Amino acid sequence: MxxxxxxxxxxxxxxxxxxxxxxxxxxxxxxxxxxxxxxxxxxxxxxxxxxxxxxxxxxxxxxxxxxxxxxxxxxxxxxxxxxxxxxxxxxxxxxxxxxxxxxxxxxxxxxxxxxxxxxxxxxxxxxxxxxxxxxxxxxxxxxxxxLTLDPSRTIRNALTGIGVNSYVAPEFVAGMVSQLLQAGGNFVRNGSGALMLAYVAAGRLVGYYEPYMHAWDCLAGYCLVKEAGGWYHPFPTEGELLTKGAPVVAGGPGARADLEKLAGIA
CATH class of the missing domain: 3.30.540.10 (Fructose-1,6-Bisphosphatase, subunit A, domain 1)
Incomplete structure (x- = not known):
């Protein structure tokens, strides 16, 4: 066995x-x-x-x-x-x-x-x-x-990745960008959520937030971030929920509180 x-x-x-x-x-x-x-x-x-x-x-x-x-x-x-x-x-x-x-x-x-x-x-x-x-x-x-994440890095002294798509209203996207900037952060979007999550694990980004994302885009990155010393907001994987979209948030330890507030899950 x-x-x-x-x-x-x-x-x-x-x-x-x-x-x-x-x-x-x-x-x-x-x-x-x-x-x-x-x-x-x-x-x-x-x-x-x-x-x-x-x-x-x-x-x-x-x-x-x-x-x-x-x-x-x-x-x-x-x-x-x-x-x-x-x-x-x-x-x-x-x-x-x-x-x-x-x-x-x-x-x-x-x-x-x-x-x-x-x-x-x-x-x-x-x-x-x-x-x-x-x-x-x-x-x-x-x-x-x-890869080992530095807990001294926050949304204020590092870059945060964000993701957007047509599942999310433009007004919501504008609000989350505004909230991040007002909190002293800045953002990057490169068109690949999975790659930006890998960058979180590598310490290139301090966190990543996308309001609606699919399992195939995030779960590999989630494992990487967690094993590098970070955290992630759980993705629903039970039954058919695995095939549906959900909010995706992950980051280094120093950015957790700010990212959870940004995503409305604090």
Whole structure:
């Protein structure tokens, strides 16, 4: 019988290998993006291409071959239930709009849940040759370097990432930006929520807030932030809630109170 530690190690190793393989495929598409047919989903800003679909297919096929009893939720093809207690949650290319526009702010995001808890988080940023990797109880690393968050960093002496989309009213976005600025903070938005969460784990951003986000965008980043010494506001993972959107907030220890106030969860 496989031990819990061995089961975790197996999935962590596979997630890291898949982030590299999928990242290489995505980077190849990126380098010939002028040949891609770009489609829209919910609105003109919500775009998708064959690159997103084929990268997800690659990851799905590899997971199914190695761990056929695991569940899988991907942005492009939805949820496939499993029986092992583990579910992979994947965004094949987070930041498709920057991707198709020729900007490097996109990534491959791979999380593994066990009984609803993010136990593995791997984010590959191929344009930057960066691999962020974390597993529960094992810490977080960037290209093998251990990540440890500095508690002296706050929203007032560091940058905060924010995310917006058409699920959120413009007036609400204006209000949250105004509140952050009035509190002495400043913000960055690069078009990839998963990558900005990885930047929180790396200490490049002190926190991240998006009022409405999906599991495939945030759960890998959540694992990374937690293992680097930060915190996150739990995402609902029970049943069909896993496929729905929810507020996403995460940050370093010195920014928690301010970010919870900004998100209205204090």
């Amino acid at each position: 496989t031990s819990p530690e061995s089961a975790l190690d197996t999935r962590f190793a596979l997630a890291k290998a898949l982030a590299q393989e999928a990242g290489a495929m995505a980077l190849d598409y990126f380098n010939r993006r002028d040949t891609l047919v770009i489609e829209t989903k919910r609105d003109m800003q919500d775009v998708v291409s064959i690159a997103d679909r084929n990268v997800e297919k690659l990851i799905r096929e590899r997971v199914a071959a190695h761990l056929p009893e695991d569940g899988f939720l991907g942005e492009e093809f939805g949820l496939t239930a499993g029986s092992s207690g583990y579910t992979w949650v994947v965004d094949p290319i987070d930041g498709t709009a920057p991707f198709v526009s020729g900007m490097p702010n996109w990534c491959v995001s791979i999380a593994v849940l066990h009984e609803g808890v993010p136990v593995v988080g791997v984010i590959g940023a191929p344009c930057h040759n960066e691999l962020y990797a974390a597993a529960i109880g094992k810490g977080a690393k960037l290209n093998g370097r251990v």
